[in-house]
Amino acid sequence: MEPIVQYKNIHKSFGDTHVLKGIDLDIYPGEKIAIIGPSGSGKTTIIRLLMTLEEPTDGDIYVAGKNLWKVERKGKMVPAKEKQLADVRKDIGMVFQHFNLFPHKTILDNCAMPLINVKKMKKGEAREMSKQMLDRVGLGDKYDAYPANLSGGQKQRVAMARALVMKPKIMLFDEVTSALDPELVGEVLEVIRDLAENDEMAMVLVTHEMDFALEIADRVLFLDEGVIAESGPADEVINKSDNPRLQGFLKRFRA
Amino acid sequence: MSYWSWETFMDALPIIITGLNVTLGLTVASFLLALAAGFVWLILESTPVKAFNFIVYWIREFIRSTPPIVQIFFLYFAWPMVPYVGTSFTPFVAAMLALGIHFSTYISEVYRSGIDSVDKGQWEAATALNFSVKDKWLTIVLPQAIPPTVPMLGNYLIILFKEVPLAATIGVVGILSIARSYGAQTWSYLEPLTIVALLFLMLSYPSALLVRALEKKMNRRFDKKKMKVKVTE
Numbered sequence: 001m002e003p004i005v006q007y008k009n010i011h012k013s014f015g016d017t018h019v020l021k022g023i024d025l026d027i028y029p030g031e032k033i034a035i036i037g038p039s040g041s042g043k044t045t046i047i048r049l050l051m052t053l054e055e056p057t058d059g060d061i062y063v064a065g066k067n068l069w070k071v072e073r074k075g076k077m078v079p080a081k082e083k084q085l086a087d088v089r090k091d092i093g094m095v096f097q098h099f100n101l102f103p104h105k106t107i108l109d110n111c112a113m114p115l116i117n118v119k120k121m122k123k124g125e126a127r128e129m130s131k132q133m134l135d136r137v138g139l140g141d142k143y144d145a146y147p148a149n150l151s152g153g154q155k156q157r158v159a160m161a162r163a164l165v166m167k168p169k170i171m172l173f174d175e176v177t178s179a180l181d182p183e184l185v186g187e188v189l190e191v192i193r194d195l196a197e198n199d200e201m202a203m204v205l206v207t208h209e210m211d212f213a214l215e216i217a218d219r220v221l222f223l224d225e226g227v228i229a230e231s232g233p234a235d236e237v238i239n240k241s242d243n244p245r246l247q248g249f250l251k252r253f254r255a
Numbered sequence: 256m257s258y259w260s261w262e263t264f265m266d267a268l269p270i271i272i273t274g275l276n277v278t279l280g281l282t283v284a285s286f287l288l289a290l291a292a293g294f295v296w297l298i299l300e301s302t303p304v305k306a307f308n309f310i311v312y313w314i315r316e317f318i319r320s321t322p323p324i325v326q327i328f329f330l331y332f333a334w335p336m337v338p339y340v341g342t343s344f345t346p347f348v349a350a351m352l353a354l355g356i357h358f359s360t361y362i363s364e365v366y367r368s369g370i371d372s373v374d375k376g377q378w379e380a381a382t383a384l385n386f387s388v389k390d391k392w393l394t395i396v397l398p399q400a401i402p403p404t405v406p407m408l409g410n411y412l413i414i415l416f417k418e419v420p421l422a423a424t425i426g427v428v429g430i431l432s433i434a435r436s437y438g439a440q441t442w443s444y445l446e447p448l449t450i451v452a453l454l455f456l457m458l459s460y461p462s463a464l465l466v467r468a469l470e471k472k473m474n475r476r477f478d479k480k481k482m483k484v485k486v487t488e
Contacts, residue, residue: 051379051382051383052382053379053382053383082388086385086387089382089383089385090385092383093383093384094383096376096379096380096383098376099376100374100376100377100379100380101380102377102380102395102399103399104398104399113394114384114385114386117386117387117390117394118384118385118386118387118390162384163383163384166384166385
């Protein structure tokens with residue numbers, strides 16, 4: 001099977017800080033990947049690059065075989081235009097740590113607006129699809145609520161519905177439970193679990209929920225100081241690795 | 256010496272009020288120009304060409320740091336003498352251009368603050384959902400950026416209104432000019448100029464109250480949301 005996403009020797013610096021130091025990574029269709037690692041190790045940056053929120057300093061990312069950031073013109077690789085980025089973004093969705101719902105729209109409009117504006121869907125059809133997706137994440141009784149009137153867990157479920165309704169082939173989760181009160185984490189993980197079990201799309205989760213990673217991920221990546229230090233089946237990386245840095249990280253994490 | 260005369264007051268009042276058309280017209284025209292030109296500054300200052308943005312920034316800074324009356328004089332007296340582009344304006348148009356452009360430099364700062372108040376995450380979510388640049392601005396950013404700026408814009412409208420009598424210096428016949436010629440003809444300045452002051456007070460003060468109410472409403476709107484969140488969490 002061909003990978004749907006390929007990172008080739010990706011580097012990323014912010015000013016003098018060299019965050020990613022040569023990332024090579026293949027993501028296969030339908031694969032569920034968890035990225036773990038200490039804060040500042042560049043976990044979030046990896047998925048932000050794929051979402052086109054950051055541009056790599058060096059290296060190439062391919063999505064379905066197409067170079068994401070560059071295009072060939074007259075034999076040279078030049079930066080891609082917005083049109084090419086938009087074309088690739090169609091297949092990628094993202095859920096953020098801080099939800100980033102649109103506060104001036106009802107939650108139904110939060111979901112329906114991208115369908116209407118981006119996918120040029122008819123209003124009625126867009127609202128119908130959005131309702132189904134909100135029902136799926138357990139918010140069928142909140143269509144007309146505004147984000148400010150929801151709890152953190154509810155907001156994050158809306159954010160997932162909003163990303164899902166666009167039918168991405170790859171879904172990125174950026175520490176989606178980190179900003180939540182502990183008692184609200186479960187309801188969000190429940191939705192992700194449902195997706196992991198019943199959905200065909202590839203999922204990449206940046207997470208601090210080790211047990212959850214162990215439960216749903218096909219593969220776990222341990223990111224340390226800007227490189228992928230460990231990669232393999234979840235159980236092997238989390239429970240059986242003898243990498244001292246990883247063991248140190250897990251110990252500190254579980255303490 | 257003559258003292259206060261109600262007779263003069265009642266005589267001057269209807270005459271001076273006829274000038275409100277021009278005074279208010281100039282205020283509205285200048286303000287609309289300022290609102291539009293404020294956007295133009297924003298766009299000119301965020302082109303991909305850094306050097307160009309830098310030049311525009313200093314032009315704007317220059318206009319903002321120069322007194323409006325100098326700009327009114329420049330446009331009315333000096334502009335017609337500028338080679339190639341120079342052309343003469345009527346007093347009304349010269350005053351409207353000068354005040355409108357002068358205030359646009361402030362208004363663009365207000366817009367900037369409104370846009371900066373929109374969380375970076377809103378842009379990122381819009382990108383992640385693949386919104387076009389146009390849709391990002393029109394459906395996500397501006398609807399959130401504009402409401403908080405309304406009270407500030409209102410304040411600038413009131414300040415602009417009080418600068419409009421400067422136009423009298425180049426012969427725009429608003430309430431101040433009429434009051435002055437009334438004084439010159441009758442040798443009573445006290446009543447007509449008092450009327451001018453009262454008219455300004457009567458128009459500015461309620462507007463200021465309205466702006467304050469708007470300001471409170473904006474603040475309360477956010478409070479209410481915060482409170483509701485607490486209740487549900």
